[in-house]
Structures are given as structure tokens and as C-alpha cells.
Amino acid sequence: MQQINRRDWLRMLGAAGLVPILPDMAMGMSSSTYRHTDIRVAMAPDNPAIVFDESKCILCGACRRVCQRVMSITGYYDLKKTGDQPVCVHCGQCSMVCEGDALTPRPEWQAIKAAKARGDIIVVSLSPAVRVSVAECFGEPAGSYCEGEVIAALRALGADYVLDTATGADLTIVEEAYEWVQRLQKERNLLPQFTSCCPSWVKFAETFYPELLPQLSSVKSPIAIQGAVIKTFFARQMGLDASKIFNVALTPCTSKKFEIRRPEFAVSGLRGMDAVVTVRELADWIRSEELEYQTLKPSQFDSLMGNASGAGVIFGNTGGVAEAILRSAYFYLNQKDPPSDFLRFSELRGLNMFSNRSMGSPKVASVRLDATHTVTVLVVQGLANARKLFACLKDGTIKADLVEVMACEGGCIGGGGTPRAKTVPYLTRAMREARIKALYTGDTSRSIRLAHRNPLVKQLYQDVLGDFGSEAAKTLLHTSYQSRKKDLGK
Ligand code: SF4
């Protein structure tokens, strides 16, 4: 007779809805609040990004597999050492694979309705990957470009202003490229520079690799910059009271729910962003208001902070951040814009994750920026891959000048708040590729493809910030990081 092991037995009971009454029989875990942690992730009730409903858990084990194999979080810390505190970087990938819908993004859209009801000014900013994923929730094929429909939906839901977070991305790019060029010329000890726009990667570095923090770009993420600029420059230009603005980031990313709550991102005593709504939450919100998505007439962004570059748009996928930085770094070093053949680095594009597995499957490009700077750029997806890459950088097996790190496979188009298919696998390679392709089409169809050519960027530096890398720019657009090594316990 075929033997059923303990794990299969638990799964059978889980599928029958009996998990909540099962005792935890994991060896040595009896003192923990968290049950069945040999099968599923431990999710703290106050996790700002993800909610866990035990009554829906069928013990499929998919959450633990993705958290351990792709993110290298579960299995890389010990609840007994952390004082029973789960370690989490809020990527939401567990919610993307959860077969029982027990793990879901923590919903925040009701807070927007409450803010509207008390008379706040609702400003919503769309991250790049949002415009190539919302339509999937309403039956459209993966990668359908739906920027106009999403803006229309947000206006119908009560947004007073709808802006483009690709504008914030343009500001991240101009400062980060400037910072990198300074390091290439004068501070080579801080190379390679690591990108810092992915909050899951930043928290991962703070927790597991604090020795790398000086090499992370100190520039804030696009959403953090968007929040800061809306509550200062935008409010002034539009004659609005910043304290009455309720700032919403519409994103593919659950981790942003953690990031916006970092106290260091406050501006003039106010939170930069007040709420983060993911793509799946927006779809829930649209359905709950009985809005007919298919009948929405496409609308446009508000003009101030609504006209971003193609470089800002490709931020939403793997390799896009590095490519956008290269475009502006070329400008700083040569005092002229790059030629058109510099606007497509095929080595850095796409999923392309099946070579050099022992190094973390990085994408690699060698790029001649000017007569004296030929640089090596690496792009890595998945934090388990990042671990492998760091080992190789440390022992000198591989060298780099710039490293882009994104927690999610495919970058933000594969974020934990993006749409899922109805059945397993919930997010296929083909879906990711279609979203990526749509972002690059969005880039080539823009009249402005370089972040430093965005008129808003020019106006902000001219009126407020002065030069790239100035003290004023550092105050508004940069941040600092802290070691969280103690979170791992002793
Ligand atoms: S959000 Fe990410 S890090 Fe946290 S438990 Fe889920 S997969 Fe793991």
C-alpha cells in the first residue's frame, strides 16, 4: 500500500478546510505562535503589506517554496532566534502563488474613500507597470496597454488629480545617474553602485548584507520622490494645502506599503505617500463600485507631473532601471544626448534567466560611455539570485560598475500586487514577457525618451533644486539606510 507522508496528509486535511483545527506538529516549533511553518511562511498579523487568513489556507506549501527558493527569506532565518518575529521583505510573491487565497495584499483603497469623505484632495500616481497590467483583471490579454482607461477609472472613483509616477522615476534617474558618474570619476571605492528603487531589495540588504549599504544609491525610489514632490512643488504650483492632500501610489508592488511608512521619507512633517493600492486591489475597488471597465473612455494625466519620459516608463521591468541610468550617464559624461543606437540594450532586456545559474543568472552588458569609461552593468532578478551574485562579486569571479537588483522576476511587472491568472501557474513566463514588451512599446512611442529631457525635471531643478546632486536635491530626493542585522537575532 502506498504510504502517505505527513506533509501530504496535512495537505489533504488542508484541502478539506481543516487546517485551523490542526495541531502544529513541526518538531521544535511548539513554542511559536506560527503553525505549520515547515509548510507555509510565517506571516505576522501586523505585516503592512500582506494579510494572512488561516481559514483559507489549504497547506499547499507554494508560499514557502517561493519565499525560500526565489527570495531566500524563509529558511534563511530562525524564529527561535528572532524572538518569534517573522522576517519578511514584503515582496508579496507568496500572495501570487497562494492556492487558497489565504495570503493577499493588505487592502488600502477603503482609506481613500474615507479621505474623500472628509474632504481631502485625492492625488493618485500610476507606477509604470500598472498601465500594462490592469486590463488583465477585466479579461484583456496580458500586456494590454491601458493607461487611458486606468486614468478614467480613477477619475470616476473620485481622484482629483491623476499623475504619472514615471515622472518620479525620471527624477530618480537623473540623480542616480549623476551619483554614479561621480563615483566612476572620483569615488571608485563605492563601486559597483547598486540600484535602490526596489524596497524589498533594500530591506533585504539592510537585513542580510548591511556591509553593502554604502554602495547602494542614496536616491529615493520613484514613489518616494513622487510623494515628496507632490507635497512640496506640486502643491505650491497648484495652490493646494499640502496637509489636505491624500497621496496615493497605484502600483504593482506590495512592498511599497512598507516603504511609504519609513519615517525617513517624511517631508515637512508629512508622510510623502499616504496609501498604496496594488493593481489587484484597484480591480476589487472598480468591481465594488460597479464601474463598467469596458465602457470607460480613455482619459489623460493631469499636465503637471503627467508627462514623463520613456526612460521613466521602462523602470517598470527588469533591466529598465539600468538602461535608463545609462542614457542620462552618457549625457553627463559627453554633454550631449546619446545616439539612437544607445537607446536599446538588448543584453539587459527580457527575462533571460537561464545562463550562469551559479552566479545568479545576471544579465551582463559592457558599455562604452565615453573615451575613458567602458563600464560593466549587471542586472539580477530574485533575491536568491542576488545572494549568488554577491558571493561572486565578493570573491572577484565577476566585476561590475553598476548592479540593478529587483526582487521580483521580470521586475515590477511581476510584482506581488499584479493580476494573476485564474489557475496555476498564476503568472506565466508568457504573461511577464507580454507586459515587458508593452512597456518597451510605451518607451518608443514617447516623444521624450531621456529622463533629463522631461520638462518637469528641468523646471524643478531651475526653480527649486539648482544643480544635479546639489544640497537641495539631496534633501528632497535622497535618503539613508540602516542595518537591520539585529532582526535576525543572535
Ligand atoms: S512577502 Fe515575500 S518575503 Fe514576505 S513571506 Fe511573502 S514571499 Fe516571503
Ligand code: SF4
Ligand atoms: S521588483 Fe518591483 S514590484 Fe517587486 S518588490 Fe521590487 S519594487 Fe516591488
